[in-house]
């Protein structure tokens with residue numbers, strides 16, 4: 610790092626962080642005369658399918674530091690990230706630490722920085738499901754409390770933060786960096802035909818490309834309890850009779866299906882199991898889908914940006930704008946409601962929706978402008994919106 614320039618240490622750890630950090634690092638590095646950047650990967654996700662593919666496809670620089678923590682219980686993983694991150698922070702002495710999203714790596718590094726007096730920037734601040742049974746909700750609330758810049762994706766987030774006593778001047782509505790990535794890579798998405806064609810036995814799917822759905826499940830609340838998992842897999846097995854479903858399976862879900870002996874529910878010819886996909890493959894698959902069934906936070910937003918109907922298999926969402934303005938519908942985890950909403954989309958085409966305010970591909974530039982102005986002096990850029 611150049612000693613005279615302030616430096617920003619950016620943190621990533623898990624798969625949903627990668628598409629968020631990519632445009633932020635790009636925007637910060639676009640003006641190398643103002644700030645240095647350093648990328649730390651905690652190693653929370655480490656498999657090629659959960660990590661390397663994303664770095665390659667999104668052009669994320671090789672991390673300067675890899676803490677290599679791996680999979681552990683929440684407490685041990687968070688503690689281990691903190692233990693390994695502290696000396697890195699001491700050695701680099703950045704002017705700010707930038708964290709994204711709501712995973713364990715987010716809170717762990719934010720907490721170490723805040724206690725050392727290093728200011729924290731939180732990208733995707735203020736989202737709330739108001740469900741403390743979700744580990745991510747705890748991570749969100751705590752990270753926001755100790756952050757100095759809170760960059761939000763939707764206007765509701767400011768109200769959530771103000772209710773929690775956060776000072777208004779710390780909150781900056783900048784838009785959605787994940788949608789920056791989506792818009793940037795949209796034309797490079799791998800066509801669904803290619804992904805399905807490479808998958809072994811794709812015949813029923815290739816023939817059915819006029820209509821297929823995409824399914825993802827990985828929330829602990831949906832996959833860790835064998836009874837809930839069985840109910841959901843039975844439901845999707847039945848839904849696949851109406852339209853084939855492509856199911857890229859998260860490692861957590863794969864392990865739970867095997868442990869619960871539920872593989873036979875996935876053996877139907879119209880439900881295609883795939884390993885976790887790269888970003889460009891998943892983008893192509895979603896963009897071409899008739900509908901998406903998911904419990905992912907990011908996919909609720911991505912489907913809204915793509916205009917593809919989404920059924921969210923959860924009781925709540927921290928991303929209400931995808932319901933109010935986008936293509937998302939919350940359907941809970943009970944079969945009857947999921948089936949009814951699914952049938953509705955097949956009959957009527959589902960919600961059309963519109964793209965929310967500032968999901969325009971420029972969010973990372975707005976964040977960089979704020980940080981440049983704060984750390985290097987000068988007026989905040991005109992692009993910043995309050």
Ligand code: UD1
Nearest residue numbers: 623624625653654655656659680712713714744745860861
């Ligand atoms: C984490 C995030 C979640 C995010 C998800 C996306 C937290 C609290 N949760 O959940 O918000 O939506 O990432 O994937 O941070 N595993 C592998 N290879 C890997 C990583 C994990 O096989 O590279 C397996 C391990 O068995 C591990 C399990 O997946 O125990 C869960 O991984 P973990 O990082 O603990 O949580 P996720 O469920 O991935």
